[in-house]
Amino acid sequence: MAEEASAPAPAPGEGKMTMVVGADESDHSYYALQWALQHFFPPGQPQQYRLAVVTAKLPAVSAVGLAGPGAADVLPFVEADLKRSSLRVIDKAKELCAQVSDAVFEVVEGDARNVLCEAVERHHAEMLVVGSHGYGAIKRAVLGSVSDYCAHHAHCTVMIVKKPKHKH
Incomplete structure (x- = not known):
């Protein structure tokens, strides 16, 4: 369920292809968005793509992850914080x-894996761009990788953009 959508999803075949870019508060995410802009939306050039920047906001209940006395008192604060966080992502995007x-x-609202795959369907996207956090195999197995999930489940081309490691 979209909380803030600037426009309804475009109908397929209106002349431009659609690119969905997943965004969160990580540097990896912003790097992926900047990479996509640099390579697919160069200034002064005709734009071949519509762009849909999508961020997932966890439900407060998922973020709190606890039940019992006092949990209900915390939820409104967690919800407000999650909403502020997602609006910061959109403002920066x-x-x-x-x-x-x-x-x-x-x-x-929802898990990023599902939110991004559903956005691809909703926007009839030809491409999904996501950043890679560069987790190792163990962290990826424990935390789950949004990019791995999307690469296997999104019904379009998935571009995983890795932020280069800086050499000191």
Whole structure:
């Protein structure tokens, strides 16, 4: 369920292909968005893609992960914090995408894996761009990898953008 959608999903075949970019508060996510902008939305060039920047907001109950006395008292504060966090992501994405003429920005409640795959379907996207956190095999197995999941389940091309490691 979208909390903030700038426009309804475009109908397929309106001339432009659609690219969905997954965004969260990580540097990896912003790097992936900037990479996509640099390579697919160069300033002064005709834009071949519509852009949909999508961020997932966990339900407060999932984020708290506890039950019992006092849990209900905490939920409104957690919900407000999660909403502020997702709006910060969208605000930064809007700044980065200032030169894109055809863009929508969405905050969708749910797990990022499902939210991004559903956004691909909703927008009839030809491409999904996600950042890679660069987790090792153990962390990926424990935490789950959004990029791995999307690569296997999204019904479009999935581009996983890795932020280069800086050499000191």
